[in-house]
Amino acid sequence: MKFSANLGFLWSDRPLPDAIRAAKAAGFDAVECHWPYAVPAAEVKAALDETGLPMLGLNTSRGNVAGGENGLSALPGRETDARAAIDEALAYASAVGASAVHVMAGFAREAEAHRTFTANLRYACAQAPEGVTLLIEPLNRHDAPGYFLQTTDQALVIIDEIGAPNLKLMFDCYHVGRTEGDIVTRLKDLLPVVGHIQFASVPDRAAPDRGEVNYAFVFDTIRRIGWDNPLGAEYKPGGPTDATLGWMAAYR
Numbered sequence: 001m002k003f004s005a006n007l008g009f010l011w012s013d014r015p016l017p018d019a020i021r022a023a024k025a026a027g028f029d030a031v032e033c034h035w036p037y038a039v040p041a042a043e044v045k046a047a048l049d050e051t052g053l054p055m056l057g058l059n060t061s062r063g064n065v066a067g068g069e070n071g072l073s074a075l076p077g078r079e080t081d082a083r084a085a086i087d088e089a090l091a092y093a094s095a096v097g098a099s100a101v102h103v104m105a106g107f108a109r110e111a112e113a114h115r116t117f118t119a120n121l122r123y124a125c126a127q128a129p130e131g132v133t134l135l136i137e138p139l140n141r142h143d144a145p146g147y148f149l150q151t152t153d154q155a156l157v158i159i160d161e162i163g164a165p166n167l168k169l170m171f172d173c174y175h176v177g178r179t180e181g182d183i184v185t186r187l188k189d190l191l192p193v194v195g196h197i198q199f200a201s202v203p204d205r206a207a208p209d210r211g212e213v214n215y216a217f218v219f220d221t222i223r224r225i226g227w228d229n230p231l232g233a234e235y236k237p238g239g240p241t242d243a244t245l246g247w248m249a250a251y252r
C-alpha cells in the first residue's frame, strides 16, 4: 500500500516544507495539505523537489474562518469570493505541481446552494489546467453541522449533473464511517467517480489502528479492487506525529 501524509494534521506543528521532509523521513509516498497559502509556493515546491514526494492535493480557502466560514463555493451571493478562492487554489496547485484541488462547499442551507455550488464547480472544471482534478468531499454532520455537502449520495448527484471528467469525489473513509457506514460497499459502488481516498479512525479521527473500523480489512479491499494511488492519512495525531506511525509497518 502507498500512503500520503496529510500535512494539515500530521506534523502540523512544523513549517510546511519541514513537514514535507518529515513525511519523507517517515516513509510516506506522497503528501497532501489543507490550506498552504501562507507559505510561498516556491518553498513548498523546493521541499517537494528535494524529497521527490508528489503533492496530491490542497483545499480552496475557507473564507472568513474567524467568522465561522468553512468554504465558499455553495454560498449564494459569494460567487466572486468563491471563484477567487478557486483561482488561488488552482494557481498554487500549478506552482507546486499538485494534482488535485478540493473545492470546499461551506455552510449553506439556502435553496439555491445546490445551484451555486454546481455553477462554481463548473467554473472550476473549466479553469483547471490539464492534470489537476477537482474534488468534492462530504463532511460528516457531527464535525461540520450545516456543511452543505454531507453525503456521498449528494456528491454523486452533483458529479453526475456536471459530468466533467476532471470532477471527482474525495472519499474520506472517516466521514463516510461517521455518517453513512458500510465503507467498503460505498467505496466499491462509487469507485468510478473516486479521485482520492482518505482515512482515520472512527469515531475519534486518530491513527487507523483503533476504533470501530477495521482498516486492515478496508485497506485490503482497496488493494484488491486495484486502487494503487496513495491513501491519505488524514488523522489527528494528538501528540508528536512520529509516535503515531506504528500502523504503517503492517501494510509495507
Ligand SMILES: O=C(O)[C@@H](O)C(=O)CO
Pocket (backbone or CB within 6 Å): 034, 059, 102, 137, 139, 172, 175, 198, 234
Ligand atoms: O476531511 C477533511 O476535513 C478534509 O479532507 C478537508 O479537506 C478539510 O475539511
Ligand SMILES: [Mg+2]
Pocket (backbone or CB within 6 Å): 137, 172, 198, 234
Ligand atoms: Mg478528508
